[in-house]
Amino acid sequence: MDTLDRTLAPPFGKIGRVDFIKHQEYKLDNGIPVYLINAGTEELSRVEFMFDGGDWYANKPLIANMTNAMLNEGTKHRSGTELSEKIDYFGAFLETEAQQDFSFISLYSLNKHLENVMPYFREAVVDSVFPEKEFNILIENKKQKWFVSNEKVGDVCRKHFNRFLFGDHHPYSLIAVEGDFDNLKREDLIRFYTNQYKSNRCQIIVAGKVDESVVSLLNKQFGGNDWSGIGITNPNQQNPSAYTINPLEEKKNFIAKEGAVQNAIRIGKRMFNKTHEDYLPMTILNTVLGGYFGSRLMTNIREDKGYTYGIGSGMASLLHDGMFYIGTEVGADVCSSALEEIYKEINILRTDLIPDEELDLVKNYLMGSYLKSLDGPFALADKYMGIKVYGLDYSFYDKYLATLKDVSSKQLLELAKQYLDPDSMHELVVGKKD
Amino acid sequence: MLFLRPHSREWLYLFTMINFDKFTLENGLKVIVHRDTSTQLVSINILYNVGARVEDPDKTGFAHLFEHLMFGGSINIPSYDEPLQRAGGDNNAFTSNDVTDYYLTLPANNLETGFWLESDRMLNLTFSPKSLDVQRSVVIEEFKQRYLNQPFGDVWLLLRPLAYKVHPYSWSTIGKEVAHIEDATLEDVKAFFKQYYCPDNAILVVAGNVTTDEVKQLCAKWFAPIPKGNTIHKILPQEPVQEEARTLEVTRKVPCDAIYKAYHCCARMDKEFYATELITDVLSRGQSSRLYTALVKDQKLFSSIACYITGDIDKGLIVVDGKINKDITMEAAEAGINGVLNDFMTNGISDDELTKVKNKLESTLRFGEMNIADRALNLAYWELLDGAENINHEIEYYFAVTKDEIIAEAKNVFKPTNCSTLYYKKDRVGEK
Numbered sequence: 055m056d057t058l059d060r061t062l063a064p065p066f067g068k069i070g071r072v073d074f075i076k077h078q079e080y081k082l083d084n085g086i087p088v089y090l091i092n093a094g095t096e097e098l099s100r101v102e103f104m105f106d107g108g109d110w111y112a113n114k115p116l117i118a119n120m121t122n123a124m125l126n127e128g129t130k131h132r133s134g135t136e137l138s139e140k141i142d143y144f145g146a147f148l149e150t151e152a153q154q155d156f157s158f159i160s161l162y163s164l165n166k167h168l169e170n171v172m173p174y175f176r177e178a179v180v181d182s183v184f185p186e187k188e189f190n191i192l193i194e195n196k197k198q199k200w201f202v203s204n205e206k207v208g209d210v211c212r213k214h215f216n217r218f219l220f221g222d223h224h225p226y227s228l229i230a231v232e233g234d235f236d237n238l239k240r241e242d243l244i245r246f247y248t249n250q251y252k253s254n255r256c257q258i259i260v261a262g263k264v265d266e267s268v269v270s271l272l273n274k275q276f277g278g279n280d281w282s283g284i285g286i287t288n289p290n291q292q293n294p295s296a297y298t299i300n301p302l303e304e305k306k307n308f309i310a311k312e313g314a315v316q317n318a319i320r321i322g323k324r325m326f327n328k329t330h331e332d333y334l335p336m337t338i339l340n341t342v343l344g345g346y347f348g349s350r351l352m353t354n355i356r357e358d359k360g361y362t363y364g365i366g367s368g369m370a371s372l373l374h375d376g377m378f379y380i381g382t383e384v385g386a387d388v389c390s391s392a393l394e395e396i397y398k399e400i401n402i403l404r405t406d407l408i409p410d411e412e413l414d415l416v417k418n419y420l421m422g423s424y425l426k427s428l429d430g431p432f433a434l435a436d437k438y439m440g441i442k443v444y445g446l447d448y449s450f451y452d453k454y455l456a457t458l459k460d461v462s463s464k465q466l467l468e469l470a471k472q473y474l475d476p477d478s479m480h481e482l483v484v485g486k487k488d
Numbered sequence: 489m490l491f492l493r494p495h496s497r498e499w500l501y502l503f504t505m506i507n508f509d510k511f512t513l514e515n516g517l518k519v520i521v522h523r524d525t526s527t528q529l530v531s532i533n534i535l536y537n538v539g540a541r542v543e544d545p546d547k548t549g550f551a552h553l554f555e556h557l558m559f560g561g562s563i564n565i566p567s568y569d570e571p572l573q574r575a576g577g578d579n580n581a582f583t584s585n586d587v588t589d590y591y592l593t594l595p596a597n598n599l600e601t602g603f604w605l606e607s608d609r610m611l612n613l614t615f616s617p618k619s620l621d622v623q624r625s626v627v628i629e630e631f632k633q634r635y636l637n638q639p640f641g642d643v644w645l646l647l648r649p650l651a652y653k654v655h656p657y658s659w660s661t662i663g664k665e666v667a668h669i670e671d672a673t674l675e676d677v678k679a680f681f682k683q684y685y686c687p688d689n690a691i692l693v694v695a696g697n698v699t700t701d702e703v704k705q706l707c708a709k710w711f712a713p714i715p716k717g718n719t720i721h722k723i724l725p726q727e728p729v730q731e732e733a734r735t736l737e738v739t740r741k742v743p744c745d746a747i748y749k750a751y752h753c754c755a756r757m758d759k760e761f762y763a764t765e766l767i768t769d770v771l772s773r774g775q776s777s778r779l780y781t782a783l784v785k786d787q788k789l790f791s792s793i794a795c796y797i798t799g800d801i802d803k804g805l806i807v808v809d810g811k812i813n814k815d816i817t818m819e820a821a822e823a824g825i826n827g828v829l830n831d832f833m834t835n836g837i838s839d840d841e842l843t844k845v846k847n848k849l850e851s852t853l854r855f856g857e858m859n860i861a862d863r864a865l866n867l868a869y870w871e872l873l874d875g876a877e878n879i880n881h882e883i884e885y886y887f888a889v890t891k892d893e894i895i896a897e898a899k900n901v902f903k904p905t906n907c908s909t910l911y912y913k914k915d916r917v918g919e920k
Contacts (some may be wrong), residue, residue, distance in 0.1 A: 064604050066598040142776045162855060358622065360623070384630075414574070422575070426578075429859060465640065
């Protein structure tokens, strides 16, 4: 063994062909599409309902989120506590989430309990009644969480940054103020629920070790014509130009937070979403800058300077828009140095070619991440829905692999020049002036 | 409907075995291989039997700082992350009071890259002064971000020393104070490595699309030449039974009052552990749990409330932790918690309630074993605790617990004298 030269890396292979399990598509009797991913090794599954129930459709703070959060707080047939009792009894979990575009209610269950728990899941989805008492409790609890969140520099920075990009009154930048909690009425939620949580504004994604027999189970509970909305033919295509975007004119902004020992920083701009031809190469450029542990921002600002516990950049794809952003929390005393270094890294991307060795590493790394993003039934389901909602198909991922293989440093330099001009970006710092 | 099993009041659980092979190298490294051909990936998990509990009381936070330094270059390889990323892998690590764990995931065909990297940093580090300097700063920023610059961020920095007077669980993995991290020297780092980072103090798990033969060959090549260490595990002072209620009141700039009640309970491997964990499930798992329905829904004393067990290797804590509603006094909130606990101990639980928490636990275990990285960590941890074989008996241990055992254990734990209470008050100066 003394001949072993540990300084030499063992040979490693590139990843060749990637095969993965694709969805099968079904329809319930009332037309709800069901996308089924039959994969995994454990006898369990996730049944996810996706509605046109995000901020985009509410366009007022709290409504999308509160409606979604209250789905399991009481139904025509039983109280929220009784409903939870039933779902808990079968060891199942309900999860609710409202995002900018869509809202979700998901059931996680062992397969052996799925048939028994499904009727209670139906109640939460179809028969919610938003009881007054639960509404009052929940709104107070949300308000208290809101107060706590306002004490966190990172949270404050994230929320206000979106407002600077999209302007006030845009559904992608809704920020609740204290008065919103007091003004919100139970009727607002009922109205939103009645309009949005309907069979024709719904898609179902099932992932797990389940075959198509789950479709008839779903059909029994959700396939009827008793919960369709009226007058909506093509609900996904609400006109984006209905909302005007008014970015804040002042590009550099500061929000003071007394006693902060770290400042939150966010720098970025509006950017295209997955449907744009430059989206894929931009995700590679983003990875170089701040998209993985070995990124330029991490290497410089954490691993060389020690200014932060973490820094990263990202591309957020929304249904009707998108964002590019850099985010971090840094010591309040080193905030201006950190800002200087961030801009330095952006500018280097705009002037210098990425060395081949670095680009090669990033491509290999992304290939590995791609494999990971296909691992397991839930990941596969997310992978499909991540394109489906944009009207894209699996060829998007073929294109991604081709881009990973072919994109050159020269192309990325051009993209950086075109899209990453610091003058086009907003900057927000929340914390203490240093 | 083939995939469905009829529901029954018997606990019909599917017994999905985690299969594995296990062997030990001559230098003492324990190796476990779990094969799963449904994935194109492989996970490597290395667990070192060292955590914050071995630290000197005046040099705390060190095990965690050391974890950061494990990425600062090893004796033959200047950068850990770079070659891993080049092979399509990524990695992370965590430090607890008991253990330090390193894990990475790679495309299965690049497994050897992981062996090369992990064996070299088990062999020796470069101990670069620059890496120490930078990681000290990074960890101090982590301290600020997670413990100082967050509302309620310092709760565990306060609660631990209140509950533990003797045992080193009295400090958090991040350390007691920033100064301890600032004071760490390269000599400390070297001594720590020598004592704890050796093959006989580690467990290696490889999970995914691999065979045991492959792993054996790679182990022989990369890990077998590493000399055996000589880890001497400290005898840790065990916490004496608490005989008097303890309280601490602090005032902070937070938007609401909060209360934390910490009760000493059993250790992870004590036979009472399974009953004790089910206590916390009855009290606080899901929206039909007792604390939530009574105190959030019915009495409206709290905006959120949770009860959980730390599950530490030495004797741990059960903590009840709640954010108190506006206009509710600390006294009323605490009386509310005590009311729920007393009712639970006096009136017991029903059969349905017991079934419910057991079913919930089974789901939690199953959903927690969905990917190879989770399974690799679980196998490593079980090997440390009790032998990896017993991972497949865990569910049986829970299902064997009776109602009487739960109540008996609750009575044992929820004694006022066994409790340390932190009253975390909102600073009301300047309020109208």
